[in-house]
Amino acid sequence: MADDTKFLLLFLLLNSSTLCFSTEQDIQCLKSVQQSVTDPNGVLKSSWNFENNTVAFICRFTGVECWHPDEDRVLSLRLGNLGLEGPFPRGLQYCTSMMNLDLSNNNFEGPIPANISREVPYLTSLDLSYNSFSGSIPQNISNMTYLNVLSLQHNQFIGEIPRKFNLLTRLSEFNVAENLLSGPIPSLLAVRFSASNFAGNQGLCGSPLDDCPPSKRRWRPVRIRLHKLNNQSSIGAAVGFVVGFVAAFYFPHCFVCSERLRAYVVRI
Structure with a gap:
């Protein structure tokens, strides 16, 4: 907890000198998000009005939480359960001070950006649960060392849980249940989280689930090439x-x- 407090104070100190610049970037961030997602219920279209030039106007947008009521700097983007669709939102790299991202209970699909840790490096909470995200879970997430919460359950992720997730030592919540994952569970995650956090993945194995089957040596046929006679x-x-x-x-x-x-x- 002390390390988290030090990080927060240092983060605020480094960003205080670029307040105006960050404000412009955060506005650009939200514009990009609005343009890149499909909003069938019109929630963002009706709430996110960028023609307003008053101080901290973006802080009154649906799902947007700012660091301070008088600053246009996004602390959290909570867009859960809004019926949003489309690929992973674009432009999040411009929300340079964001620490919480919640896209849960929507209809997002497609892969997570492979360089997600560069787009949102300071996240402490990432909730992508109950969507249709697919592809592999990016190993790059292991570089997001401040993550406390990582919720990826009820999607369509395939492949293995990256072994480098053992580096996410701050995690207090982790869930990948109900996906299409396979392979062994990283050792430190297996110790810290229960079987329910990994359930619903037929290919996952190892503690706290069933043991992984012994590896079998596969014989590969060897092709012998004979010189063809004319x-x-x-x-x-x-x-x-x-x-x-x-x-x-x-x-x-x-x-x-x-x-x-x-x-x-x-x-x-």
Whole structure:
């Protein structure tokens, strides 16, 4: 907890000198998010009005929480259960002070950006649960060292849980249940979280789930490449064999020079 407090104070100190610049970036961040998602219920369209130029106007947007009521700097973006659709929102890298991102209970689909830790490096909470996100879970998430909460349950993620997730030592909540994951569970996650946090993935194995099956050595067929003979050489070899056989059959004395060896010539 003391380390988290120090980080927060240092973070605020570093960002205080660039307040105006951050304000412009945060506005750009929300504009990009609004443009990149499908909003069938019109929630963002009706609430996110960028024509308003009053101080901290974005702090009154639905799902937007600012660091301070008088500052246009996004602390949290909570867009859960709004019926939003489309790919992972774009432009989040401009919300340079954001620490919480909640996209849960929507209809988002497609992969998570492979460089997500560069887009939102200071997140302490990332909730993408109950969507249709797919593809592999980015190993890059392991660089988000301030994460306390990582909720990825009820999606369509495939592949293994990255082993580097053992580096996420601050995690107090972690859930990947009901996906399409496979392979062994990283050791430290297995110790810290219960089986329910990994349930519903038929391919996952290891503590706290069932043991992984022993690895089997697979035999691979080896292809032996034979040099192909061209047509002329094949015909020549065949003719030579026939001529040699006929000559040896009818004229054995031409091929056997020794009387001892003549005894071994057998006429058919």
